[in-house]
Amino acid sequence: MRVLVTGGAGFIGSHVVDTLIKAGHQVSIVDSLWELGGGSMDNVHPQARFYRMDIRDAALDQVFEREQPEVVCHLAAQHSVKISTDMPSYDAQVNIVGLINLLECCTRAATLKIVFSSSGATYGTVEQMPITEDTCQRPESPYGITKLASEQYLRFWKGMHGLDFASLRYGNVYGPRQDPTGEAGVIAIFAHSFLMNEPVRIDWDGEQQKDYVYVEDVARSNLLALTGGGGEAFCIASGLGASVNALYRRLAELTGNEVEVIRAPKRPGDIYLTHFDCRKAREELGWEAEVDLDEGLRLTVDYFRAKLGL
């Protein structure tokens, strides 16, 4: 298939590109290499055609004309909760107006389907665990709101123009190529700090749990959604919660180092317990997480060790 990956120079998008090319698909990438994002030319697969372009750009039409993508995997986004709170207008420009530009291009080029990277952030604080696709979505940040609005645009667009979609709601994605200097991505930040012997910050009491899913598993969910899960949303996560303290302990073992901990209060919007029920993805998409946290942490530490030349 001909697949266009937006955000394909970024952390998750570059793994999606690798997985698609390995499976024999013809891949092109649109990515603006936004200075506050995790995109880099180092991540761009040599077999993919690369367009440095903003998804809001009118010239996106020309990329569609040239590439004639049958499916678009849409990962380009303003991806930070903090930036979305500080600059909600910018967040909506990229995540909503950019999506609409992309949808219009899809319609004009007769693209068949869009696979959308949504987020657990669309749920906000929920009353019951685990989170499923039917759990009420009440986002608590502009970022979560624009992701939820995007899901609704996809539903509307399918009804109005026949463009199929699948929305993949990721838990906390981690693994190689994640930016260790961002405000989120605790595993990348910790792995890097442990190897550099730098202190780490632990907010709240460190017992708050999140559902961490390895990036190659997430990439495989995009591959499966090229053909499966039409018109549906799926939770893509490990199904298990892990605490920040547990991450600290395991990374200390893996790196043979114990770094100083700086304690900090709970951050606004932080949720104490999160994990997902991914049965629907297993039954309807044929997807489940294959890399457990222990193995994923090892692979992540190995990646940062090599990157730092240690």
Ligand SMILES: NC(=O)c1ccc[n+]([C@@H]2O[C@H](COP(=O)([O-])OP(=O)(O)OC[C@H]3O[C@@H](n4cnc5c(N)ncnc54)[C@H](O)[C@@H]3O)[C@@H](O)[C@H]2O)c1
């Ligand atoms: N990392 C996570 O845990 C997580 C969880 C849920 C959902 N997501 C979603 O997955 C997707 C990928 O996230 P990521 O963690 O790989 O982030 P990332 O910053 O590494 O990747 C996003 C890419 O989009 C590009 N981009 C940003 N604005 C753009 C624009 N206006 N036009 C074109 N390209 C633009 C960036 O240059 C970057 O390469 C995002 O949609 C994000 O919201 C991520």
